[in-house]
Amino acid sequence: MDAFDVKILDCLQHSGRMSNVEMAESIHLSPPQCLRRVRALEEKGVIRRYAALVSPSQVGLNVMAFVALSLDRDQFRRVREVEKVIMSFPEIIECFTISGDFDYLLKVVGRDLKSLSQFLTDRLMQVPGVAGVRSMICLEEVKPLAPLPVDLNNL
Structure with a gap:
């Protein structure tokens, strides 16, 4: 990755609906060069997907919680099955192993x-294999999902 790729990522993270022509203009590349670079970033998996960030409260989802989940150690061989079930619940919008x-x-x-x-x-x-949960209700979202701080010094 080079400085142009970093600029492309910055543009897309801040304004995913920006047209290729607008992006090319803002980072001083020709539109075909810009599009080629975007496609290369997509193919490499640097850009995972495109999505709109929807306000939860505007669609009736007024409560958010962080839930710590532990597995039954005797059932640990079922970890991938548990993960499949977790991924199937639309109420769970993010999941991390910790x-x-x-x-x-x-x-x-x-x-x-x-x-x-x-x-x-x-x-x-x-869910078979779940041993316990501890929930923490989110009172206020102080810093919603933010762009990643991508720069050449991190690469």
């Missing part, structure tokens, strides 16, 4: 506290 006292950290959304509680109790905690 070190420490828990095995996963989940970001979960719900309409309200009652629906969140029902999801945790009736669905997530019923």
